[in-house]
Amino acid sequence: MNGKTILYKDKQINGTIRVPGDKSISHRSIMFGALAEGTTTIRGFLKGEDCLSTIDCFRKMGIEIDENEDTIVVHGKGWNGLKEPSAILDVGNSGTTTRLLLGILAGRPFHSVLIGDESIGKRPMKRVTNPLREMGAKIDGREDAQFTPISIRGGNLQAFNYTMPHASAQVKSAVIFAGLQAEGTTTIVEPERTRDHTEQMIKQFGGEASRDGNVITVRGGQTFTGQEVNVPGDISSAAFFLVAGAITKNSVIKLDHVGLNPTRTGIIDVLQKMGADLSIDHKLSTGEPVGSMVIRHSQLNATEIGGEVIPRLIDEIPIIALLATQAHGTTVIKDAEELKVKETNRIDAVVGELKKLGASIEATSDGMIINGPTQLHGGHVDSRGDHRIGMMLAVAGLLANDEVTIDDVEAINVSYPNFFDDLESIFV
Ligand SMILES: O=C(O)C1=C[C@@H](OP(=O)(O)O)[C@@H](O)[C@H](O)C1
Numbered sequence: 001m002n003g004k005t006i007l008y009k010d011k012q013i014n015g016t017i018r019v020p021g022d023k024s025i026s027h028r029s030i031m032f033g034a035l036a037e038g039t040t041t042i043r044g045f046l047k048g049e050d051c052l053s054t055i056d057c058f059r060k061m062g063i064e065i066d067e068n069e070d071t072i073v074v075h076g077k078g079w080n081g082l083k084e085p086s087a088i089l090d091v092g093n094s095g096t097t098t099r100l101l102l103g104i105l106a107g108r109p110f111h112s113v114l115i116g117d118e119s120i121g122k123r124p125m126k127r128v129t130n131p132l133r134e135m136g137a138k139i140d141g142r143e144d145a146q147f148t149p150i151s152i153r154g155g156n157l158q159a160f161n162y163t164m165p166h167a168s169a170q171v172k173s174a175v176i177f178a179g180l181q182a183e184g185t186t187t188i189v190e191p192e193r194t195r196d197h198t199e200q201m202i203k204q205f206g207g208e209a210s211r212d213g214n215v216i217t218v219r220g221g222q223t224f225t226g227q228e229v230n231v232p233g234d235i236s237s238a239a240f241f242l243v244a245g246a247i248t249k250n251s252v253i254k255l256d257h258v259g260l261n262p263t264r265t266g267i268i269d270v271l272q273k274m275g276a277d278l279s280i281d282h283k284l285s286t287g288e289p290v291g292s293m294v295i296r297h298s299q300l301n302a303t304e305i306g307g308e309v310i311p312r313l314i315d316e317i318p319i320i321a322l323l324a325t326q327a328h329g330t331t332v333i334k335d336a337e338e339l340k341v342k343e344t345n346r347i348d349a350v351v352g353e354l355k356k357l358g359a360s361i362e363a364t365s366d367g368m369i370i371n372g373p374t375q376l377h378g379g380h381v382d383s384r385g386d387h388r389i390g391m392m393l394a395v396a397g398l399l400a401n402d403e404v405t406i407d408d409v410e411a412i413n414v415s416y417p418n419f420f421d422d423l424e425s426i427f428v
């Protein structure tokens with residue numbers, strides 16, 4: 001596994017970054033493009049490993065997808081255009097690909113097998129295979145379809161009323177994709193509001209999805225038409241620069257064209273609560289909301305993070321933990337048990353790796369407690385194969401007073417292949 005040694009001590013940062021396309025929206029643009037009739041042209045697509053896994057799976061089901069310099073073009077043939085794959089569908093490291101694809105395959109009348117990497121093999125899948133079985137899909141897999149490899153044969157699906165035990169956009173989206181193919185109207189109740197890119201894209205592709213409070217309703221038998229999709233920058237990637245700007249002395253960082261869907265902006269709420277110097281310029285847009293942000297260094301205060309905001313910043317918690325090491329007081333992150341079932345157990349990974357750099361941080365059963373501010377020191381750390389842990393540790397390098405060696409940095413390619421180039425481009 002590749003290691004990388006960085007010495008970012010005393011670096012000043014100043015400049016403008018345009019982060020790559022939103023990962024959640026990029027996955028969905030391939031899926032809706034494949035299921036729609038006609039051509040879908042995608043601009044701003046994230047060419048990270050996870051989204052490339054989604055492309056690969058759809059190609060194996062007979063969908064033609066052109067990868068050009070600035071666009072991805074999907075030649076959709078409608079729901080019935082998907083064909084039984086002759087090869088195993090490899091989802092790589094991507095939970096989103098696995099769970100959303102299962103929802104699509106649940107209604108397709110053919111057999112497929114899904115497999116992924118070692119991390120995917122440990123992530124719980126019954127949260128989707130259980131409701132999809134109830135709707136009529138035939139699913140088998142390791143430990144009764146809790147883990148990959150999973151095989152699925154889609155069936156004639158019946159609509160379902162599902163109350164989700166977890167606040168998960170992936171589970172919601174899987175049931176929505178099945179509901180779109182089912183007979184009748186499916187309703188899904190989410191315990192907290194989660195990212196709604198699937199519902200937004202249904203509408204963009206000419207379909208209908210409605211929401212009343214935390215209840216989402218989709219009618220079965222809907223068809224879609226190919227579209228032009230503009231993918232905004234990923235706020236989950238921008239988060240690393242927002243935090244770098246907030247904690248590095250004399251910094252000014254501008255982030256252009258970032259997606260500001262309110263189901264994703266929990267990091268902004270937290271930065272503002274902690275006293276960050278952040279300004280936001282919302283731009284007019286037709287699809288998903290976008291805008292630019294400017295962040296400057298400032299004194300930060302500790303805060304409590306829990307409840308409804310958690311799904312709105314779930315992937316940003318590793319970098320928020322680093323932020324909290326520089327805030328005055330005790331920051332408590334709670335209600336975040338879901339971190340245990342991401343690419344790695346992110347509670348253990350954040351606490352274990354940041355301790356190696358001198359942070360005052362302790363794990364709890366559903367989050368962590370961080371005391372600050374703390375001067376971090378150099379050390380030898382490990383991404384644990386998790387892109388977000390790898391990027392958080394690189395930003396920690398800006399606070400460390402010596403070299404930081406990060407093992408397994410290539411994990412970052414999952415969501416941000418040019419991360420180090422972008423970070424080092426703003427060094428003064
Ligand atoms: O729907 C999506 O695109 C995602 C939903 C979240 O996962 P959960 O649904 O498991 O919370 C998030 O952590 C993941 O990075 C992307």
Ligand SMILES: C=C(OP(=O)(O)O)C(=O)O
Pocket residue numbers: 023050093094095096097315342343388415
């Ligand atoms: C959890 C993540 O992704 P996924 O679930 O798609 O693997 C993530 O990107 O942080």
